[in-house]
Amino acid sequence: MPLRLLHYSDVENAPDDPARVGRLAAAIDARRDGALVVGTGDNTGPGVLPLVTEGRHALRLYDAISPDVATFGNHDFDFGLEATREILENSPQTWVSANVRRNGDAFAADAGVTPWTIRERAGVRVGFTGVTDPDTAATNPMANGLRFSEPIPAVRKAIGKLRERDVDRVVVCSHLGRGDDDLARAVDADVILGGHVPTARVDRVAGTLLTRPGDGGRAVVEVSLEGRSTATVRSTVEREPDPAVAATFADLASETGLSETLATVSRPMERTEATLFGGESRVGNFVADAYRWKTGADVALQNSGGVRSGEPLAGAVTAADVVGLVPFDEPVAVVEVSGAELAAILSGAAGLDVGFAEPDWWHAQVSGAVLEWDTENHGVSVRSVGGEPVDPGDTYRLATSDFLVETDAEFPGLDADDRLGTTAVPQYEVLTEYARAEGVETSLEGRVRRVN
Missing domain, CATH: 3.90.780.10 (5'-Nucleotidase, C-terminal domain)
Known part of the structure; x- marks a missing residue:
């Protein structure tokens, strides 16, 4: 089986509906089989449970779907930087960010956030980096104290580090929305996994595969990295919910x-x-x-x-x-x-x-x-x-x-x-x-x- 990615993003308020978040977890579990699970932001909020738990409900989701790599969305800072740090420190995935900084340094490097990381499956080395919309500084007052550097130079630098390490594929985890097109034209990436815009997308710009699952946990994008990378949007809507995940979030909802x-x-x-x-x-x-x-x-x-x-x-x-x-x-x-x-x-x-x-x-x-x-x-x-x-x-x-x-x-x-x-x-x-x-x-x- 070729190396695959399962791309989810903008889960946002799906945990407010136990069946919906249960379907998302079931969809990821059904397609996992050696795939790397990758998130591209806004998976801790907004929503009612996010508001009540200050985003910490997401740790239950991460425990259920075991993501490998993730980057930040603008709403992942909704409850302040200390709440974000707590989630980072207790979640299973590696968080990658090339452009989020605090006090002149990379944000939360001591909590494990890194500009890039490498994963290997079946002898294929895949490099990941991440990038967040720089408008987050203006649109999210709870991100006060963070600086979001220009995406293209930041991603270009991270990709350079990955290419120096002889990776076979470079994947950018992006929460830029429509900025993905400009990014694809400017950097040497094989795939850009996108988010921020609530519509699904599979496209190719300047030879780079661009994907986006849309919002609300209603779809996962399955990406094959074999040959010329391809992608398919997999709807979660008709899937039977994972009963344990649905029950977990039903219990959380009852506590609100x-x-x-x-x-x-x-x-x-x-x-x-x-x-x-x-x-x-x-x-x-x-x-x-x-x-x-x-x-x-x-x-x-x-x-x-x-x-x-x-x-x-x-x-x-x-x-x-x-x-x-x-x-x-x-x-x-x-x-x-x-x-x-x-x-x-x-x-x-x-x-x-x-x-x-x-x-x-x-x-x-x-x-x-x-x-x-x-x-x-x-x-x-x-x-x-x-x-x-x-x-x-x-x-x-x-x-x-x-x-x-x-x-x-x-x-x-x-x-x-x-x-x-x-x-x-x-x-x-x-x-x-x-x-x-x-x-x-x-x-x-x-x-x-x-x-x-």
Whole structure:
């Protein structure tokens, strides 16, 4: 049998669904047979269990799937550097990172993180290195204190070290998202195992095989390193869950204290990637409505990528279900802006340069406003706020995640200097309060109107 890799990534909230994480473990176990198991980031969060355990639930996953090599994603720092270090020190895999640094040195080298490593199977020497999106410094405030050096020079240097050691294949574990294409053109790698973007991919750029399993533990990519490397996406959806793994995560879930039923939904509310990034969505309306309800703002904005994909909300909706929509420990902020500034902010809804996203995705879930989306020219116009045309000179209050106010990775028109204040509770508590008071079920109302 040729040397193979089993590539998983962006497990994120799969452990919140014991059957889903059980299927992932079963899929890896069924295909292992001498393969190297490799993770490419965001496998400790976000999600409800990640929030409650500060990512340490991932150690149960790693014990179940016995990964060989892994690199960091942006969400692997969500709970602070000490929590990340604890996970590193207690997990079975070798962590590789060519570009994450702290205080001038490689991050957590004393905990076993290394710029590159070599594995051998059946006489074939495979070199691995890893790289993380440098925007993590801007998008994840819990990564404060880390520096993310430029990916291409960092990876090129690590590959040089591997080639000096006569490896037969070089594999880059990447959490760059769309940056994988530029990386493939610039470095001497045989395979780039990617992550960060929640869509599966098998492609070839400049002779390098690029793969990505998508998010939520719904697929594993099987890579053959024989000859001209090839890859196949293996769905986990129809597989029977590993009963021991499913039971482990069911027990963890029961310890969260979030089983209270908050509301009932009669018509399932989808939260797929296609739904969240395709325009107005019912779950997006719920989140944005909650922000506006809590703050009394004129308009509310939730970035589509901040709402986690998963199973539909249907029937009895628990606190865990609601928290799982936006499982981040950030407050809701209110900014005061002019009508002209509001239009500039919301123009980011059709942003083309968000590294984790596809170019044609929609990024804004809104309340209190009607937006028009020119899908051909990627333009956004604000048609109304509160049912009235927007006056460029008037003042409006906008409620949104404090994260979006602090970062320029999405909606760069937001300015922290315009912030009036923040809620005393994090986003997910705003959602649970609103669900208890007003329910969860929403309808599509034409808040985002497509043209062209």
